[in-house]
Amino acid sequence: MRIFRPILLLIAVGLLIVSVDQFMKGYSDWQRAQVLEEAYRAEIRELEAERDQLQKRVEMLKNDELTKERLARKRLGYIKPGELKFKVAKSDDVK
Numbered sequence: 001m002r003i004f005r006p007i008l009l010l011i012a013v014g015l016l017i018v019s020v021d022q023f024m025k026g027y028s029d030w031q032r033a034q035v036l037e038e039a040y041r042a043e044i045r046e047l048e049a050e051r052d053q054l055q056k057r058v059e060m061l062k063n064d065e066l067t068k069e070r071l072a073r074k075r076l077g078y079i080k081p082g083e084l085k086f087k088v089a090k091s092d093d094v095k
Contacts, residue, residue, distance in 0.1 A: 072078040
């Protein structure tokens with residue numbers, strides 16, 4: 001009977017050590033998950049801001065005549081009737 005108590009004490013201490021070790025591993029994983037979650041939330045905020053900017057641009061392209069005109073002039077080279085368009089050509093032979 002005298003040996004029974006120390007064995008139980010050793011088993012209890014061993015179980016306590018294993019439990020604490022498992023808790024610390026779980027806590028460490030939880031901390032890493034919190035850091036990752038904040039990084040993902042920051043990325044989501046950035047993407048939402050970009051989406052909002054793109055939605056504004058789409059609305060401008062749909063509804064704003066001045067924006068449409070600027071885009072047509074810049075990308076497509078459109079000009080209004082009566083305007084002259086000049087194109088400056090680079091010469092590769094200039095020394």
